[in-house]
Structure formats: C-alpha cells, structure tokens
Amino acid sequence: xxxxxxxxxxxxEKHVVHREDGKPDLLYIDLxxxxxxxxxxxxxxxxxxxxxxRRPDLTFATMDHNVPxxxxxxxxxxxxxxxxxxxxxxxxxFGITLADIDHPENGxxxxxxxxxxxxxxxxxxxxxxxHTSTHGAFGALAFGIGTSEVEHVLATQTLWQARPKTxxxxxxxxxxxxxxxxxxxxxxxxxxxxxxxxxFVIEFTGEAIRGLSMEERMTVCNMSIEAGARxxxxxxxETTIEYLRGRxxxxxxEEFEKAADSWRALASDQGASYDAVIEIEAExxxxxxxxxxxxxxxxxxxxxxxxxxxAAKESEKDEIRRALExxxxxxxxxxxxxxxxxxxxGSCTNSRxxxxxxxxxxxxxxxxxxxxxALVVPGSASVKAEAEKEGLDVIFKEAGxxxxxxxxxxxxxxxxxxxxxxxxxxxxxxxxxxGRQGNGARTHLVSPEMAAAAAIEGRFTDVRQFSQAVLxx
Amino acid sequence: MQPIRIHKGLVYPxxxxxxxxxxxxxxxxxxxxxxxxxxxFLFYHWRFKDDGSLREDFNLNDPKFKGASILxxxxxxxCGSSREHAPWALQDYGFNIVIAPSFADIFKNNCVKNGIxxxxxxxEQVQEIVNRxxxxxxxxxxxxxxxxxxxxxxxxxxxxxxxxxxxMLLNGWDDIAIxxxxxxxxxxxxxxxx
Numbered sequence: 001x002x003x004x005x006x007x008x009x010x011x012x013e014k015h016v017v018h019r020e021d022g023k024p025d026l027l028y029i030d031l032x033x034x035x036x037x038x039x040x041x042x043x044x045x046x047x048x049x050x051x052x053x054r055r056p057d058l059t060f061a062t063m064d065h066n067v068p069x070x071x072x073x074x075x076x077x078x079x080x081x082x083x084x085x086x087x088x089x090x091x092x093x094f095g096i097t098l099a100d101i102d103h104p105e106n107g108x109x110x111x112x113x114x115x116x117x118x119x120x121x122x123x124x125x126x127x128x129x130x131h132t133s134t135h136g137a138f139g140a141l142a143f144g145i146g147t148s149e150v151e152h153v154l155a156t157q158t159l160w161q162a163r164p165k166t167x168x169x170x171x172x173x174x175x176x177x178x179x180x181x182x183x184x185x186x187x188x189x190x191x192x193x194x195x196x197x198x199x200f201v202i203e204f205t206g207e208a209i210r211g212l213s214m215e216e217r218m219t220v221c222n223m224s225i226e227a228g229a230r231x232x233x234x235x236x237x238e239t240t241i242e243y244l245r246g247r248x249x250x251x252x253x254e255e256f257e258k259a260a261d262s263w264r265a266l267a268s269d270q271g272a273s274y275d276a277v278i279e280i281e282a283e284x285x286x287x288x289x290x291x292x293x294x295x296x297x298x299x300x301x302x303x304x305x306x307x308x309x310x311a312a313k314e315s316e317k318d319e320i321r322r323a324l325e326x327x328x329x330x331x332x333x334x335x336x337x338x339x340x341x342x343x344x345x346g347s348c349t350n351s352r353x354x355x356x357x358x359x360x361x362x363x364x365x366x367x368x369x370x371x372x373x374a375l376v377v378p379g380s381a382s383v384k385a386e387a388e389k390e391g392l393d394v395i396f397k398e399a400g401x402x403x404x405x406x407x408x409x410x411x412x413x414x415x416x417x418x419x420x421x422x423x424x425x426x427x428x429x430x431x432x433x434x435g436r437q438g439n440g441a442r443t444h445l446v447s448p449e450m451a452a453a454a455a456i457e458g459r460f461t462d463v464r465q466f467s468q469a470v471l472x473x
Numbered sequence: 474m475q476p477i478r479i480h481k482g483l484v485y486p487x488x489x490x491x492x493x494x495x496x497x498x499x500x501x502x503x504x505x506x507x508x509x510x511x512x513x514f515l516f517y518h519w520r521f522k523d524d525g526s527l528r529e530d531f532n533l534n535d536p537k538f539k540g541a542s543i544l545x546x547x548x549x550x551x552c553g554s555s556r557e558h559a560p561w562a563l564q565d566y567g568f569n570i571v572i573a574p575s576f577a578d579i580f581k582n583n584c585v586k587n588g589i590x591x592x593x594x595x596x597e598q599v600q601e602i603v604n605r606x607x608x609x610x611x612x613x614x615x616x617x618x619x620x621x622x623x624x625x626x627x628x629x630x631x632x633x634x635x636x637x638x639x640x641m642l643l644n645g646w647d648d649i650a651i652x653x654x655x656x657x658x659x660x661x662x663x664x665x666x667x
Contacts, residue, residue: 040506079504146557148586
C-alpha cells in the first residue's frame with residue numbers, strides 16, 4: 001500500500017516533470033502571475049537570449065505596485081511610468097494578457113487571481129512577489145519567486161525546486177466575536193516568530209480554519225511568508241467550491257462539477273503525516289497590534305509595549321531596543337495609549353469586499369478623529385465597484401476617509417501614497433518593516449476592524465468593546 | 474554569471490537579526506528596469522541621512538570596511554519581499570559571499586541565480602566572525618569546492634550546500650539553458666496533461 005500523503009505532497013508529486021538524484025525536482029507551473037516591478041529584467045533576459053514565453057496562455061499580468069490611486073492617468077513619477085509602459089510593451093511583444101490600469105479587471109495581483117477564478121485548487125502558482133502565498137487559501141501550492149526565476153518560468157513553464165518540509169498549523173475552536181482572520185495569523189507569528197516557517201510549506205487545518213470564509217483564508221495564507229514559509233495552504237472544501245463557481249476562468253456546467261470532485265480529492269489522506277505540527281487555541285486570541293519593526297513583534301491590544309530587559313538573550317534585547325527607538329515607543333506603555341495619525345485600509349492582505357464591509361460597519365455614523373488621515377484603497381476595480389454598489393464608499397467618505405482606486409498603495413508606498421517621516425499608521429497591510437510605508441514611517445499592523453476603530457478614536461482601542469459601545473449608543 | 478571557487482576577501486559585520494529586503498534595498502529604488510546600478514542604494518536608509526549625507530554611526534560607512542566582499546549578519550537574513558534587487562544591490566556593491574546563521578528561502582534562491590554564495594554557519598561561528606571583523610581588518614577565505622571557510626588565525630568551519638547550488642555556483646551556469654536541454658520532458662508532461 002502507498003504511504004498516505006498530505007495535500008502538499010499530493011500537489012507536488014503531480015507536478016514533477018523531472019527528478020534526478022542530487023538535484024531539486026523540476027516542477028511544472030500551472031499559473032504564472034506577472035506585475036510591473038519584478039518582471040522587466042526577466043523579459044530583457046529573454047530578449048538577450050532570443051527566447052520566447054513558452055506558455056503565454058498560462059501567464060497573466062497586471063500592474064499594481066506603482067499605480068496611482070487617484071487621477072489614475074497622471075503618473076508624475078517618470079521612472080514609475082517607464083516601468084508600467086515596459087510591462088505593457090512586454091505583454092504585447094510576448095502575447096501575454098494584461099489587466100491594464102484602466103481595465104475593469106485591474107487590481108492587486110493577489111486579489112484579482114482569485115476573483116477571476118484563475119486561482120484554483122491543486123494548481124502550482126508563482127509570481128515575482130512574496131505574497132503569492134495568498135493563493136494557497138484555495139488549496140493551491142503558491143509561492144513567491146525572484147526575477148531570475150520569473151525568467152525561468154517564462155522560458156520553460158517550470159522551476160527547479162527543492163522539496164519543502166511540511167508543517168501542519170492546527171487551529172482548534174472558534175475565533176471570538178470581533179477577532180479577525182488577521183488577528184489569528186498575527187497571533188501565530190507573534191507567538192512563534194518570523195522564521196518558524198522557513199523551509200516549510202504550511203497547511204492550516206482545524207475547526208477555526210474550516211469556519212473561515214475564502215477571503216479570511218486568503219488573509220491567513222497571505223501572511224505565511226511573514227512566518228518565513230514560502231507557501232501556506234488550506235484544503236479546499238465546499239466553501240472553496242462555492243466561491244469559485246461561475247467565475248470567469250473556472251470550467252462551467254458539468255465540467256465544473258468534475259473539477260470540483262478532483263479538488264475534493266486533494267485532501268490529505270487518512271494517516272498522512274507532517275514534518276512538524278503546531279496547535280493553537282482560537283479562543284485565546286484577542287485583537288492584535290504590532291508594536292515593532294517585524295510582524296512577529298505583535299501583542300494583544302489589551303497588553304503593554306515590552307521591556308527590552310525582559311528578553312532572554314542580549315541580541316533580542318538589542319532588537320527590541322532598536323525597534324522601540326525606531327517606533328518612538330516607551331517600554332511598558334499600554335498599546336491602547338499609542339496615538340496614530342494615519343490609517344490605511346488596503347493591501348493584498350485586507351482589501352477585499354468583506355474587509356471593507358467589516359471596517360464600514362465599525363465606522364458607520366461616526367467621524368474620523370481630527371488629525372488622522374485615513375485612506376481606503378480597494379484591492380481591485382471589481383471590489384471598488386461592488387463596494388460602491390453597496391454604498392460603502394458613502395459611509396467611508398462621510399466618516400472622513402479618502403476613497404481611492406485599486407492598487408498596492410500605502411502598503412509599500414511605491415506610488416504617491418506614503419506616510420511622512422515620524423508619522424504613525426494603523427495599517428491593514430502585512431509588513432511593519434522600517435520605512436516600508438515611507439521613509440521614517442511607523443507602521444502598526446492590525447485587522448480592518450481595528451484600523452477602523454483606531455481611525456475614529458485616534459489611538460488603538462479594543463474593537464470588541466468599541467463595537468459594543470456603538471451598539472449601545 | 475561569474476563562477477565562484479575560492480574567494481578571499483575583507484569581512485564586513487552587520488550584527489543584526491531579521492534584516493529584511495526592504496532594508497537591503499528600499500522600494501523607491503525598485504522602479505528601474507535594469508539589473509545593474511543598485512549598489513549605490515544598498516542599505517540606503519541605514520547608510521544615509523534624509524539630506525543624503527552619510528550616517529557616521531552606521532558601520533558600513535567606516536572606511537575600514539571599504540572593499541569588503543564578505544558580509545556576515547544575524548539570523549533570517551533577507552526575509553520579507555522576494556525582490557531580487559536585494560542580491561543585485563549586494564553584488565553591485567561588492568559582496569559575493571553572505572554568511573549568517575539562517576537565510577530566508579527566496580533570498581537564498583535569488584543568491585544562487587546571481588552567483589552569490591550564502592554560507593550558513595552556527596550562531597557561535599557567526600558570532601566569532603562578527604567579533605573578529607568588528608575588531609580589525611579581517612579576511613576570510615571561502616573554498617566552495619571543499620565547503621570550507623577559514624582565516625589565517627586558526628578559525629575554520631565547514632558548511633553545507635545543496636549539490637545543485639554548488640554545481641551552479643562553481644560553474645557560473647545559467648539554469649534556463651540546462652532546463653531547455655530537457656525540453657522534451659516538459660513537452661511530454663504537457664502532452665500527458667491534456
């Protein structure tokens with residue numbers, strides 16, 4: 001009898017093109033997503049070697065990192081403009097479909113892939129972007145690659161990949177009310193640190209994961225990379241299948257039912273094992289706020305900024321000291337005493353329609369705190385259109401939020417949206433690295449609900465109590 | 474790509490953990506469409522003040538590390554964004570070898586593709602190198618063939634590397650050419666799928 005396999009091993013085995021002792025496996029890639037920042041040098045490499053794109057039909061491009069989120073066609077930064085024009089030219093030269101800046105399907109690459117049904121269970125998916133792990137929410141093996149690898153996939157539709165170790169992160173129980181998927185993944189990284197996933201692909205399992213919507217699952221898988229794991233995935237189930245039904249690039253009618261059956265069969269075999277297992281209790285998780293300069297520097301909103309002296313190792317003390325200095329925080333100060341001047345709701349982590357609905361629910365009928373600049377940047381043109389249909393834009397605008405067009409925007413500030421030096425931002429994005437949202441900017445990662453509550457209060461507040469107060473008022 | 478066999482060079486110590494690729498090369502420099510010229514932006518906000526002048530308290534600006542080609546850093550080096558601009562910047566600045574207790578997966582792959590050798594040593598070995606390099610001008614020799622790293626003062630360590638990465642680095646190979654040599658296997662796979 002064959003050894004029982006987990007879902008990661010199953011997908012891997014189905015994609016091995018060539019295997020040889022002492023070498024990584026040559027893996028077939030089912031979907032290659034391309035954006036403007038990490039692709040120009042790859043296309044240039046193809047040209048220099050007179051190579052063509054092997055499977056333009058399995059390649060899909062969008063522009064998202066550089067795009068302005070207002071006055072979309074006025075790209076003041078000429079270098080940004082060159083990069084976007086270069087992608088357009090490359091897609092046209094090599095026959096690749098591009099969701100251009102004014103295309104109704106344009107948006108952040110990790111938002112539109114699932115939205116269009118390009119992302120499907122069992123696929124191998126790559127993109128020159130570390131947050132490609134997002135697509136794992138569908139039970140795909142999806143990971144970020146560098147530009148040389150982008151070139152390799154363009155030329156060969158394959159990649160040499162060492163077989164990863166597998167890690168089962170099992171989340172028991174149910175998340176409490178007011179506790180978001182973002183809090184779950186932040187709490188996991190806060191507990192185990194930013195490198196526990198290095199060398200692993202994570203499968204998230206357990207009752208709490210089963211209870212998540214597809215958009216919540218995307219938030220969880222999106223941040224697998226912040227734990228060091230290149231990929232994180234969730235076994236497809238009826239939630240996955242119903243999300244995909246009817247989307248543009250999935251099979252239709254009877255073909256869809258056949259595909260759905262093959263997706264159900266991806267689930268890990270009875271008795272399948274993993275190289276490592278971690279168990280978490282969902283009930284214990286409170287809304288999270290990062291206080292430092294990596295996503296592992298994270299605590300419940302109800303706690304206090306840590307003291308460097310309480311760390312065990314000298315190197316850890318240094319790390320905390322440096323983070324507190326950069327962040328302008330005092331050891332021991334309550335997280336809820338941290339005042340913010342910027343709020344960013346957006347990014348491939350939290351810019352989908354349910355994220356916007358959740359944030360809108362918190363702010364409805366209230367006003368953004370004086371002195372706070374708050375932005376909502378939908379993840380795609382479709383998300384924006386849907387939100388406007390539901391009237392969410394009105395709720396945001398009436399509260400004092402700026403309502404923008406789709407793009408990566410203030411998550412990494414490659415366009416005009418940035419936090420000024422010394423500014424402090426409650427952000428629904430994924431990285432609180434130094435300078436990420438602007439040179440000298442201070443980032444605190446939170447859920448959309450927590451960001452919305454911070455926008456109203458001008459400081460961090462426990463959204464569980466905040467929402468209660470709103471209900472009672 | 475330049476092959477690496479034996480490399481002797483000056484060591485620059487950057488004794489911090491979790492150095493992410495946003496620090497190695499900040500996003501405002503990712504807009505170029507070439508592979509060259511990123512060295513001037515390496516560790517930009519650690520090296521330069523807002524007005525563009527040098528930060529004297531950042532040790533890469535210390536003249537004694539001028540010409541360094543071996544960087545030694547804390548664990549999880551190269552975490553975060555997949556940007557290959559990070560190894561491009563390191564190499565363009567002059568670093569051909571990076572030593573750390575651990576590396577982020579994507580960064581490590583990106584290094585191999587560009588002929589940069591990432592050497593994983595133990596915490597203690599890395600600390601030893603950092604201490605020596607912080608004190609004086611310190612040279613190390615890396616022998617990739619023998620997977621050995623040593624100085625002329627008695628320090629010596631061996632390191633692991635996958636046979637594939639080793640072969641690529643020793644020969645300075647372009648792996649697309651290697652893959653296209655077995656294109657018939659890719660074609661077979663594609664045919665079997667449809």
